[in-house]
Amino acid sequence: MPHLALRSLAQKYGPILFLQLGEIPTVVVSSARLAKEALKTHDLALSSRPQIFSAKHLFYNCTDVVFSPYGAYWRQIRKICILELLSAKRVQSYSFVREQEVARLVRRVAESYPGTTNLSKMLALYSNDVLCRVAFGRDFSGGGEYDKHGFQKMLEENEIKTSANLSLFQSTFDQMVTEHLNPMREKEEHKDLVDVLLDVQKEGSLEMPLTMDNVKAIILDMFAAGTDTTFITLDWGMTELIMNPKVMEKHKLKSSIASSCSSVGPKRIYGTCNDRWIRYSAKTRIFVNAWAIGRDPETWENPETFEPERFWGSNIDFKGQDFELIPFGAGRRGCPAVTFGTATIELALAQLLHSFDWELPTGTRAKDLDMTEAFGITMHRIAHLIVLAKPRFA
Numbered sequence: 499m500p501h502l503a504l505r506s507l508a509q510k511y512g513p514i515l516f517l518q519l520g521e522i523p524t525v526v527v528s529s530a531r532l533a534k535e536a537l538k539t540h541d542l543a544l545s546s547r548p549q550i551f552s553a554k555h556l557f558y559n560c561t562d563v564v565f566s567p568y569g570a571y572w573r574q575i576r577k578i579c580i581l582e583l584l585s586a587k588r589v590q591s592y593s594f595v596r597e598q599e600v601a602r603l604v605r606r607v608a609e610s611y612p613g614t615t616n617l618s619k620m621l622a623l624y625s626n627d628v629l630c631r632v633a634f635g636r637d638f639s640g641g642g643e644y645d646k647h648g649f650q651k652m653l654e655e656n657e658i659k660t661s662a663n664l665s666l667f668q669s670t671f672d673q674m675v676t677e678h679l680n681p682m683r684e685k686e687e688h689k690d691l692v693d694v695l696l697d698v699q700k701e702g703s704l705e706m707p708l709t710m711d712n713v714k715a716i717i718l719d720m721f722a723a724g725t726d727t728t729f730i731t732l733d734w735g736m737t738e739l740i741m742n743p744k745v746m747e748k749h750k751l752k753s754s755i756a757s758s759c760s761s762v763g764p765k766r767i768y769g770t771c772n773d774r775w776i777r778y779s780a781k782t783r784i785f786v787n788a789w790a791i792g793r794d795p796e797t798w799e800n801p802e803t804f805e806p807e808r809f810w811g812s813n814i815d816f817k818g819q820d821f822e823l824i825p826f827g828a829g830r831r832g833c834p835a836v837t838f839g840t841a842t843i844e845l846a847l848a849q850l851l852h853s854f855d856w857e858l859p860t861g862t863r864a865k866d867l868d869m870t871e872a873f874g875i876t877m878h879r880i881a882h883l884i885v886l887a888k889p890r891f892a
């Protein structure tokens with residue numbers, strides 16, 4: 499696991515390392531101070547990502563936001579994301595989707611009682627459903643659509659074997675966009691992200707007009723960058739809470755008292771989730787080990803203990819200002835969807851804590867849970883979280 503191996507090296511050799519990884523000169527940064535230097539002082543020089551082979555194939559020749567190189571095109575589409583697709587106003591306009599999907603999540607979990615529930619599966623469905631409805635205005639898991647298109651499966655498999663799935667993936671996207679272009683299509687009350695992008699494209703005020711492939715690349719990013727991150731944050735958060743019933747109780751109490759969800763605010767949970775990412779300068783790859791930084795004993799007391807209360811009353815910023823906690827990255831290429839992501843996670847987490855008493859299945863102890871992580875762009879547990887969720891308001 500790179501984040502673990504690189505932390506071990508940093509503990510031995512210091513917070514900045516140079517590694518020659520095959521042909522690629524690589525610098526690994528593992529302290530808040532050096533992350534700030536990389537992502538703030540030298541942000542401009544490190545504002546591109548490596549255009550890996552599979553990204554060129556999958557993301558329409560890297561014309562999406564994540565992989566397009568720093569320059570006029572990236573600035574234009576990033577601006578569209580910030581101002582149009584992921585603005586606070588737009589995120590607010592999708593509150594009905596979040597509310598309905600959280601209600602469905604709670605219903606699905608409740609239905610499994612008195613049996614156990616595969617919470618990981620439910621959380622993956624939730625993240626996928628929110629993104630599908632927001633992006634396409636379509637419900638993929640109700641009425642068999644989800645299985646028909648199999649988005650989650652496609653996304654998972656595309657990480658492993660790109661070309662085999664590529665045409666299936668792209669044909670689904672083509673179909674979605676074609677449906678949106680149909681003048682006979684019934685106008686929805688709420689615009690989805692494809693509608694918004696097609697409007698921007700039509701307005702014709704862009705310096706570089708967007709092609710249909712550009713539109714698809716941007717939408718694909720919303721899935722690729724949005725579903726797994728949301729899912730793993732919820733999955734790790736719930737895993738830690740269920741393994742630490744005393745912590746769960748404290749937060750449950752807060753989520754019951756609070757009229758909004760602010761009591762289980764994201765920074766409390768993001769402190770626990772794994773994250774690392776890669777930036778790129780002209781020749782050298784930079785790894786920022788955000789996972790190690792979030793557990794640095796120089797900054798954090800008892801860094802290995804799950805203690806989300808440490809953030810109560812703290813004003814540490816988790817959106818890229820304070821480099822001790824950077825789950826969303828920082829600087830020019832920092833995550834443009836902090837508002838979107840936190841809104842999707844907060845409501846689900848607060849409702850899950852509020853609606854159920856959580857236990858591990860009889861005979862399973864917290865220390866028996868297999869915490870092995872899968873190797874990938876995001877790090878999720880290989881084992882699913884199987885739990886007993888007792889409805890509190892049946």
Ligand code: HEM
Nearest residue numbers: 563564720723724727731825826827828831832833835839
């Ligand atoms: C818990 C949820 C999320 C986490 C923890 C997360 C984290 C991150 C991180 C660490 C980066 C790289 C930052 C850097 O290089 O400094 C990133 C970039 C990005 N994220 Fe997120 N993200 C989340 C949710 C989302 C969602 C929901 C979307 C879209 C709907 C999204 C879209 C993007 C995009 C497009 C980029 C690339 C930005 C660019 O290169 O200009 N993210 N995210």
